[in-house]
Amino acid sequence: MTDPRGPLAVCVGLIAVSLATDQPALVAAALTAAVLLYLSAPVAHGLVLRLAAASGLLLLVLNPFLAVAGDRVLIPGPGFTLLDLEVTAEELLWGAVSGMRLATAIVATSAFLALSDPDRLQALVARIAPRSALTVALSARLVPALRRDASDLREALLLRGTDGGRGRRAHARQAAALVEPLVASSLDRGVGIAEAMAARGYGGAPFTPLPEDPATRSGHLAIALGLALIGLAVALVAGALPYAVYPQADPLATPLALTAGAAVVGVGVIAARTLRSAR
Amino acid sequence: MSAIALAGVGYRYPGAAAPSLADIDLVVDPGRIVILEGPSGGGKTTLLRVLGGLAPAFHGGEAWGAGSVAGVDLRSARPGALAQRVGFLFQEPEAQGVMGEALRDVAYGLQCRGWEQDRILPAARAALAAVGCEHLVGRRLDALSSGERQRVALAAVLAPEPDVLLLDEPTAQLDDDAACELVGQLRRFADRGLTIVISEHRTDRVGHLADEVLGVVAGRIAAPPAAAVYPRPLPALVGGEPPSLALEDVVLERDGRRVLHGASAILPAAASVALVGPNGAGKSTLLRAIAGLETPTAGVIRDARRDLARVPAAQRVPGIRLVPQDPGRTLLEATAEAEIRRGAERLGMPAGPADRAIEDLSLAPLLDRHPRDLSVGERERVAIAAALAVDPALLLLDEPTRGMDAAHRATLARIIGERHARRLATITATHDRAFVRATAHALWIVDAGRLVTGDAIPDAVREAVR
Incomplete structure (x- = not known):
């Protein structure tokens, strides 16, 4: 687990790039870099990647039926007040870009939480926004705590002689049975952490931050890569690499866009290696 | 002031x-x-x-x-x-x-x-x-x-x-x-x-x-309640009991660290064993391995009939049933009664053992309560009753007296004694010496992942517990 400033800079940079442009190649590059970064974290990746893919695909599928725009009609159909059955290439493209942005946000946020030391993250926030320490303490521990609770509850089922059976349907049934106790234990845990913090004196006196270790070389490099991404996002907002989806989409990839996309993926690769070596 | x-x-x-x-x-x-x-x-x-x-x-x-x-x-x-x-x-x-x-x-x-x-x-x-x-x-x-x-x-x-x-x-x-x-x-x-x-x-x-x-x-x-009055210590085991559990050179590694170093022991049917040792020595890990929640890196764990290597945890129940430490983390149901009975019902077992456990452990007034609203000691009793409800041949208890009052510690000791009389085995990981004296035929000591049993236990250690 590392100093959170490096992962924070890189993840914010990737999300900023994906939001700053409509250029599909660049948005796809930001998503690829976020996935590479997340894969370098020492956690199980399947759940978050499935969630990101499902959320992105949902936007891709929904957009053609909610938007009424685009010149290249792929499937003609009537339009109603809230539902448009005509599907255009531009609507699909915009849905894909929006889906990739959402997926980038999900994966980059998960990568940040997985790569950052929650204690140092909490200390960092306590310095900047002391009143938010409780929120950060709860959210930084939410994913690992939920994973642990789910594992405990699954063991509870095994100890009752229930293995859930084989196949997706059995797994889904078992997962559904665990939802209610998992929510109950999460609520308990939230109250428990808040109570423990209060019992330890949180909010009773000015909080003294601990001296933090200075950033390492790899930490500096990760911050620099993040700042480079943020710089790219600012340039994109300022009008570099303009791209229009509606009414008729510009060509999908220009040499300049492909070069910028390759650079973003390259930054993701270097950041993943850097942060892995910093652990 | x-x-x-x-x-x-x-x-x-x-x-x-x-x-x-x-x-x-x-x-x-x-x-x-x-x-x-x-x-x-x-x-x-x-x-x-x-x-x-x-x-x-x-x-x-x-x-x-x-x-x-x-x-x-x-x-x-x-x-x-x-x-x-x-x-x-x-x-x-x-x-x-x-x-x-x-x-x-x-x-x-x-x-x-x-x-x-x-x-x-x-x-x-x-x-x-x-x-x-x-x-x-x-x-x-x-x-x-x-x-x-x-x-x-x-x-x-x-x-x-x-x-x-x-x-x-x-x-x-x-x-x-x-x-x-x-x-x-x-x-x-x-x-x-x-x-x-x-x-x-x-x-x-x-x-x-x-x-x-x-x-x-x-x-x-x-006024403070009376101290626990334990039943008389269990009678000595009769020789020639068949084993209900055998451990052969069980090694378990977790995150690259060896937690158990070649644990070997035989547990006769009807035996009640106390698993003792310092914090972090590996007691809970050993119980979890026997219950099938952890997979040994090497070695063999057998019950009375078979090698358990290919028997998943769920299929070891009701033969082997673990009550884990901190049962508050394994609550699944909305009432204490469902928590106690559901496992036995799913396995199609009779309600008799559950009824008896509810009575023995004074749980009737708590049956309608949500298990999360109970005290730690009450949760522990609910978890033990849920295990007794399937009447396991081998009961594994991990720190069962945590949060439990004197009267119920004595009751649990009596239940273990009754299991012995019915030729059912129990292993109890505990730091409670008085409970050990009342319930154990033998000691298994875990120290830094090494299991010491029988004559290998130094006399001084045996005397300290006795």
Whole structure:
């Protein structure tokens, strides 16, 4: 687990790039870099990647039926007040870009939480926004705590002689049975952490931050890569690499866009290696 | 001035029909040690929560009466402000941690009290050293055993040098050496003026410390209950019993660290074995491996009929049934009754054993309650009843007396004796020597992952437990 400033800079940079442009190649590059970064974290990746893919695909599928725009009609159909059955290439493209942005946000946020030391993250926030320490303490521990609770509850089922059976349907049934106790234990845990913090004196006196270790070389490099991404996002907002989806989409990839996309993926690769070596 | 002064204090949890505390009058002078004793669910923990300013602040409900702790008026103080003068050790050490790493967690309370930066880490290290846990610096809390976590939690409440210390079952998960060390330390703190209130079932460990022992029964201060009267020790095992479990060179590695080093032992049917050893030695891991929740890296585990290597955990039930440590983390159902009966029902087993367990463990009044609303001792009884409901041939109990009052510890000892009479085996991991004396035919000792049994156990160790 590392100093959170490096992962924070890189993840914010990737999300900023994906939001700053409509250029599909660049948005796809930001998503690829976020996935590479997340894969370098020492956690199980399947759940978050499935969630990101499902959320992105949902936007891709929904957009053609909610938007009424685009010149290249792929499937003609009537339009109603809230539902448009005509599907255009531009609507699909915009849905894909929006889906990739959402997926980038999900994966980059998960990568940040997985790569950052929650204690140092909490200390960092306590310095900047002391009143938010409780929120950060709860959210930084939410994913690992939920994973642990789910594992405990699954063991509870095994100890009752229930293995859930084989196949997706059995797994889904078992997962559904665990939802209610998992929510109950999460609520308990939230109250428990808040109570423990209060019992330890949180909010009773000015909080003294601990001296933090200075950033390492790899930490500096990760911050620099993040700042480079943020710089790219600012340039994109300022009008570099303009791209229009509606009414008729510009060509999908220009040499300049492909070069910028390759650079973003390259930054993701270097950041993943850097942060892995910093652990 | 009194360190603690309560007059006519009462408290009712939200939605509860009856108050959990009523007519509490309590005066404790500085430097005194008071022990609260009483049945599980009698109100000891609630009284500590009120003293610590956590109820009703975090639990809702209604409080009345007047009181002050360390000179702070309970009616007007916020919990964070009261915590500047009062240290609170929770019953479940898992609930105490705020940070992820041991040293930072101990330092957190000092940071919240606004200590100067350069004093915090040395004081946190010193507190960890005082509870014998200097070696845990840098370790993640979620990778520690329950006993180790309890020691870190103790260090965290001792480090800020509070005026009043409220301890909820501080020795429940400590091995004897650590408990003995803690008791000596508490006496020294009290001699320097620290006021200490301890809720404790194990008065054999801390009773001699007390300036006063108070009973808390049905939410009121009362005479302390009688000590546990255990049944007579079990009769010796008859030779020639077939084995109900055999361990052959069981090795278990986790995260590249060897947790069990070639454990070998034979458990005869009808035997009751006490699994003892220091915190973090590997007792829980061994029980989990037998139950199928952990997979050995090498070696063989057999029950009476087969090699268990290919038998998944769910299929080892009802033959082998584990009651894990901290059963509060494994609650699945919405009522205590469902928690007890559901497993046996799913396996198509008769209701008789569940009915008997409910009666033996006095659970009838709790059957409609949500298991999360029960005290730690009550949850433990519910979890044990759920295991007894499937009448396992081998029952594995991991620290079953944690939070359990004297009367129910004696009941559990009697249940283990009855299982022996029915030729059913039990392995109990525990630090409770009196319970060991009452329930065990033999000792298995785990030390640093090595299992020592039979004649290999040094006489001195055997005598210490006996």
